[in-house]
Amino acid sequence: KAGVTQTPRYLIKTRGQQVTLSCSPISGHRSVSWYQQTPGQGLQFLFEYFSETQRNKGNFPGRFSGRQFSNSRSEMNVSTLELGDSALYLCASSYLTGGAETQYFGPGTRLLVL
Amino acid sequence: GESVGLHLPTLSVQEGDNSIINCAYSNSASDYFIWYKQESGKGPQFIIDIRSNMDKRQGQRVTVLLNKTVKHLSLQIAATQPGDSAVYFCAEKPPRAGGTSYGKLTFGQGTILTVHP
Numbered sequence: 001k002a003g004v005t006q007t008p009r010y011l012i013k014t015r016g017q018q019v020t021l022s023c024s025p026i027s028g029h030r031s032v033s034w035y036q037q038t039p040g041q042g043l044q045f046l047f048e049y050f051s052e053t054q055r056n057k058g059n060f061p062g063r064f065s066g067r068q069f070s071n072s073r074s075e076m077n078v079s080t081l082e083l084g085d086s087a088l089y090l091c092a093s094s095y096l097t098g099g100a101e102t103q104y105f106g107p108g109t110r111l112l113v114l
Numbered sequence: 115g116e117s118v119g120l121h122l123p124t125l126s127v128q129e130g131d132n133s134i135i136n137c138a139y140s141n142s143a144s145d146y147f148i149w150y151k152q153e154s155g156k157g158p159q160f161i162i163d164i165r166s167n168m169d170k171r172q173g174q175r176v177t178v179l180l181n182k183t184v185k186h187l188s189l190q191i192a193a194t195q196p197g198d199s200a201v202y203f204c205a206e207k208p209p210r211a212g213g214t215s216y217g218k219l220t221f222g223q224g225t226i227l228t229v230h231p
Contacts, residue, residue, distance in 0.1 A: 004157075033218070043158075043203065043221040056218050090157050092219075102148060103219060105157035 001027055004093050004106035012112045018079040021109045025072050025093030031055075032074040033103060034066060037088040046089075049074055050096075078111075086113045122201065124226045133191040133229075137204035137222045142185060144206035148219070149178060149189045153200045161189070161202075191227075199229045 005024045013019050025032050034046040045058040049068035066076040072093075078085055088110050092103035127133050139147065145166040150158035162173045164180050164187075171178050177190040187204050205219040 035219075035221075042223050043205075043219075045218045045220070048218065058218070101146075102160055102163055104160060105150070107155075107157045 004091055004104055006089075006091050006106040006109050008109060009107065010110050010112075012114065013081050014114050015081055015083060017081050018077060019081060019111060020075055020077045021089055021091075021111075023074045023076075023091030023093075023106060025074070025091075026104055029093035029095050029104075030072050031094045031096060031101065031103075032068055032072065033092045033094075034074070034076050035090040035092065036060070037090055037108070038086075043090070046076065081113045083113050086111060122224050122226050124228065126228045126230065127194050129194065129196060129229055129231050131194055133189075133194045133198070133227060135189045135191075135202050135225045135227065137187040137189075137225075139185050139187060139204065139206040139222070140220065141206060141208050142182070143209055144220075145209045146207040147178070147180060147187055148205045148207075149176075149187075150203045150205060151198075151200045152203065152224070158203060194227075194229050196229045196231050199227055201226050 004026055007022045031050045033048040035043050036046055037043045046060055047054055047066050048056045052068045063079045068074045088108045090105050090108045092105045094101040094103045148163045149161040151161050152158045162176050162178050164171045164178045169180055175192045179188045201224045203224045204222045207219055
């Protein structure tokens with residue numbers, strides 16, 4: 001079974017631009033979570049989607065948004081990019097949501113904001 | 115306040131030694147815990163998990179121990195190999211009550227494991 005895939009793998013943007021990142025979960029998984037990883041803050045939860053509904057959201061500004069499609073694929077969008085948004089953005093999928101569900105991570109999208 | 119940067123604990127071992135990586139978790143109500151391994155340029159890779167109704171769980175060359183009294187997790191790697199060199203993260207998941215746990219894993223800062231041949 002193929003793992004979680006994320007596109008693009010690398011991205012360079014300038015301040016003020018917006019960016020859309022894509023995630024395809026493991027086949028059959030319906031929950032997709034997004035995380036931001038930086039050297040300063042570590043791994044931080046952004047949001048989680050299940051059956052096209054956002055179920056949970058972390059402490060990030062409204063510039064960070066996401067959505068999930070009927071095939072469980074998910075996208076996240078960051079508008080009005082800031083230098084501090086440079087990070088590795090990780091997507092994780094699991095079969096269900098809530099409870100003891102293992103999340104499996106993709107390779108991430110490394111975003112550099114100049 | 116905000117941290118300037120995370121200073122990750124490091125563990126350096128010789129090939130063939132056993133390694134023990136420790137983690138203190140924050141939420142006494144968390145009922146599920148996972149260890150991940152992250153190699154440079156890759157996403158976190160699942161190693162082993164444990165539910166709060168267990169104290170110990172074993173996998174292939176790895177054992178996770180859970181001490182709920184002191185909110186402590188440890189990962190033991192037997193016969194450590196150079197390929198085990200990576201950053202290791204523990205993650206906790208709070209219970210489902212109130213819906214606040216959906217999808218959210220809270221990660222520790224990580225430990226850098228270096229295995230010398």
